[in-house]
Amino acid sequence: MPVRDRGLWHHFDSLDHQADSNLLGMWVFLATELLVFGALFTGYSAYRWRYPAGFEAGSRHLNLLIGGVNTVVLLTSSLTMALAVRAASQGRQALLVRLLLATLFLGSAFLGLKAVEYRQDYLERLVPGLAFDRGAWQELHVNPNHVQLFLIFYYVMTGIHALHLTIGIGVLGILTLKASRGHFTPQYSAPVEMWGLYWHFVDIIWLFLLPLLYLVSTRTSFY
Amino acid sequence: MTTLTTPYRPQAKVTETTAENYLNVAYGVKSWLLTTDHKRIGLLYLMSVTVMFFVGGVAATLIRLNLLTPHGQLVTADTYNKLFSAHGIVMVFFFLVPVVPTVLGNFMLPLMIGARDLAFPRLNLASWYIYLVGAFLMLLVLFSGGVDTGWTFYTPFSSKASHTNVLPAVTAIVIAGFSSIFTGLNFVVTVHRLRAPGLTWFRLPLFVWSLYSTSIIMLLATPVLAMLFVLLAIERLWGVGIFDPALDGDPLLFQHLFWFYSHPAVYIMILPGMGIVSEILPCFSRKNIFGYQFIAFSSISIAVIGFLVWGHHMFVAGESVYAALVFSLLSYLVAVPSAIKVFNWTATLYKGSVSFQTPMLFALGFIGLFTIGGLTGLMLAALGLNIHVHDTYFIVAHFHFIMVGGMVMGYMAGLHYWWPKMTGKMYSEWWARLSALIIFVGFILTFMPQFILGYLGMPRRYHVYPAEFQVLNVLSTAGASILGVGYLLPFAYLIASLFGRTRSGPNPWAATGLEWQTPSPPPPQNFLVTPHVTCGPYEYALSSEGDHASS
Amino acid sequence: MAETLASSRSYYLVFFALLALTFVTIGLTFLHLGRWHTPIALLIAFSKALIVALFFMHLRHGNRLYWLALGSGLLWLGILMTLTLSDFLTRDWLSY
Structure with a gap:
């Protein structure tokens, strides 16, 4: 029996075969993930079509400054992630660890900023069910029910997105640990590449959340 | 080949082999709970899914007993609501959806394509544990007061009115949903990446095609249900109006997202059954399957078209008339691939050398009952008729013909067909045939009266009914008791076969599929040598003369 | 992996293109575009997503x-x- 490569399962012919299957698995999983957010996009579209005024008013009260900065943060994390995958396939261990750490840091920074934003939203009484000022919206001649629907979708979409990012940060943490122990080689770098795909996907979702939540209509200020 | 028309009789002299197989390779609880062998995981699933089947069955029994009398003397209205909810939730989410993919699919898929395992063995084990957590939570819900929303969890009842364990119940379903996503993911990658050399797509067994189509549905429908239940939970927890008309929400959005999963879920249930029938018919007709490519592509097209029809569940719910028209038309379309299958199966039997062993009996039962279920489905897709029979026992009878008459018959067919491969033992053919007959008779007696009841106007989900419906209800309950005996019998004789001495040998049915080319039970690595495939899966003509001349 | 390794310079170029599109889309939200507001914002989002998929996720030679x-x-x-x-x-x- 030929010597099996390290990390190779018995039912695959070669590391390439295994890596390729892992990547396909991740792509298929991302198709599933697309429908996770797809359900929310559908509900959002239905209500936005029906209550455009409420959605526009709600959107203008979100903090575009934090939303915009977070977009840049996440895009930068995608860059470091892509470079990390490159470093892994070149076998540059030290660079790989540094880039993974940078990605981890940027992902956490996104979550930190998001938390600050949620807190502000709470202080501005923009949280249906917990802190929501129906009267204030009526004074603006906007139906509070419609704003509430917008805000619910804002929290569910960003919340599920943040959950995905948290999972991504957890997995990257494990990968960083393994990378620092020299676990990955140019032949065996599929886990990094696979979770890189996941990371980029979470980034892509945010690229849609930005216009759908923060850029619904013409704004006059960032917040 | 002379033995083919008579019931199988294993050879008297069975050499006591000491060969290593997946059962004797390791012993002990740990070797099972930490296994990554798809065959062992299949058996773990078999046990857990069977438990859930009996839990759902107990609820069904109590429902039928209560309906013996018009006044519902057995249980209160509240308990009755909880009973039919428990029956629906357990049977749909914890039995029908997972059963064939996770038990027979898990076990047979790698064997049928000449692979050593599924693509992601650890994910496979994880999916079983996830299923177990979901099932356990669901049982906890049922035994700590239950849930009374029905398996559909329609809002605003589930979000505003119900005081039962709605949140834990939907959590359990979401957890079980992850399990089926992981199974689907595993199957798709396995079929793409781990086929044996020479096994091209059009040499794949049709069961594999059906599992592939099923996996597509699992992957693309389940996440929508999960998100829907997240929205439901938020509405229930914080009292905000996502689906509440009083707060400008729309209950129909709930129904849209719900049926986007739950209608295709019907095809998750029936497609694997169709795959099993497509395996069994050629084997017991000693003929190549008729119209292989049509059956293969009809599986894929059911998976796609099945997603275009969900609005037919909402015809009377206030859905747009124009959308209803489109959904009605599309619903007729999905009958086309189903009919293609039935016609091709019938043509497979034509001039075949048919023998009626147990798997074949169940498979023929499947075809007959599924056809009735499918044709009544066409009636329901008609807008006008749908209004007349909506939410009546006609619907109940219709979907039980598909799910029990179709799916459970298909599962029993597959279980009896592959049982000798899974265990290396042969069950008692006499008892098995008897149970096939009992199940068929019991099923017809249970659900035929329900068609009539529904057409006469008896609504579903009521624990009392007008006295004039009693005769038909008594018939139905009588049928259910026969059906119950039919389901208990296999439990007994299949377990008995494990302790019996009747070995099956590698290929008791003289079948042609790859899974029969390896010992029973299979060795841990599935095949002693990697198979090289040179022809299609149903080349029965090559092994018996005469059939080929007519084609 | 058999795929060709992209230069790190190409990753930086892609990154700056994404940044530029982000600034454009945020800038546009301060203009009065009427009913074109959302279609344009979504078009930009789609292009950014496509760029990420093609280059960062290697879909280009996937x-x-x-x-x-x-x-x-x-x-x-x-x-x-x-x-x-x-x-x-x-x-x-x-x-x-």
């Missing part, structure tokens, strides 16, 4: 099956949205 997976996801999302909205958009056409 396996056909990756395209198939992505395509199915998008097709099913399309089915979900189209048919759901077919109800919402036409419900008031006929009043009872």
Whole structure:
């Protein structure tokens, strides 16, 4: 029996075969993930079509400054992630660890900023069910029910997105640990590449959340 | 080949082999709970899914007993609501959806394509544990007061009115949903990446095609249900109006997202059954399957078209008339691939050398009952008729013909067909045939009266009914008791076969599929040598003369 | 992996293109674009997503099956949205 490569399962012919299957698995999983957010996009579209005024008013009260900065943060994390995958396939261990750490840091920074934003939203009484000022919206001649629907979708979409990012940060943490122990080689770098795909996907979702939540209509200020 | 028309009789002299197989390779609880062998995981699933089947069955029994009398003397209205909810939730989410993919699919898929395992063995084990957590939570819900929303969890009842364990119940379903996503993911990658050399797509067994189509549905429908239940939970927890008309929400959005999963879920249930029938018919007709490519592509097209029809569940719910028209038309379309299958199966039997062993009996039962279920489905897709029979026992009878008459018959067919491969033992053919007959008779007696009841106007989900419906209800309950005996019998004789001495040998049915080319039970690595495939899966003509001349 | 290794310079170029598009889309939200507001914002989002997928996720020289997976996801999302909205958009056409 030929010597099996390290990390190779018995039912695959070669590391390439295994890596390729892992990547396909991740792509298929991302198709599933697309429908996770797809359900929310559908509900959002239905209500936005029906209550455009409420959605526009709600959107203008979100903090575009934090939303915009977070977009840049996440895009930068995608860059470091892509470079990390490159470093892994070149076998540059030290660079790989540094880039993974940078990605981890940027992902956490996104979550930190998001938390600050949620807190502000709470202080501005923009949280249906917990802190929501129906009267204030009526004074603006906007139906509070419609704003509430917008805000619910804002929290569910960003919340599920943040959950995905948290999972991504957890997995990257494990990968960083393994990378620092020299676990990955140019032949065996599929886990990094696979979770890189996941990371980029979470980034892509945010690229849609930005216009759908923060850029619904013409704004006059960032917040 | 002379033995083919008579019931199988294993050879008297069975050499006591000491060969290593997946059962004797390791012993002990740990070797099972930490296994990554798809065959062992299949058996773990078999046990857990069977438990859930009996839990759902107990609820069904109590429902039928209560309906013996018009006044519902057995249980209160509240308990009755909880009973039919428990029956629906357990049977749909914890039995029908997972059963064939996770038990027979898990076990047979790698064997049928000449692979050593599924693509992601650890994910496979994880999916079983996830299923177990979901099932356990669901049982906890049922035994700590239950849930009374029905398996559909329609809002605003589930979000505003119900005081039962709605949140834990939907959590359990979401957890079980992850399990089926992981199974689907595993199957798709396995079929793409781990086929044996020479096994091209059009040499794949049709069961594999059906599992592939099923996996597509699992992957693309389940996440929508999960998100829907997240929205439901938020509405229930914080009292905000996502689906509440009083707060400008729309209950129909709930129904849209719900049926986007739950209608295709019907095809998750029936497609694997169709795959099993497509395996069994050629084997017991000693003929190549008729119209292989049509059956293969009809599986894929059911998976796609099945997603275009969900609005037919909402015809009377206030859905747009124009959308209803489109959904009605599309619903007729999905009958086309189903009919293609039935016609091709019938043509497979034509001039075949048919023998009626147990798997074949169940498979023929499947075809007959599924056809009735499918044709009544066409009636329901008609807008006008749908209004007349909506939410009546006609619907109940219709979907039980598909799910029990179709799916459970298909599962029993597959279980009896592959049982000798899974265990290396042969069950008692006499008892098995008897149970096939009992199940068929019991099923017809249970659900035929329900068609009539529904057409006469008896609504579903009521624990009392007008006295004039009693005769038909008594018939139905009588049928259910026969059906119950039919389901208990296999439990007994299949377990008995494990302790019996009747070995099956590698290929008791003289079948042609790859899974029969390896010992029973299979060795841990599935095949002693990697198979090289040179022809299609149903080349029965090559092994018996005469059939080929007519084609 | 058999695929060709992209230069790190190309990654930086892609990154700056993404940044530029982000600034454009945020800038545009301060203009009065009327009913074109959302279509333009979504078009930019789609282009950014496509760039990330093609370059960062290596879809450019990815396996056909990756395209198939992505395509199915998008097709099913399309089915979900189209048919759901077919109800919402036409419900008031006929009043009872």
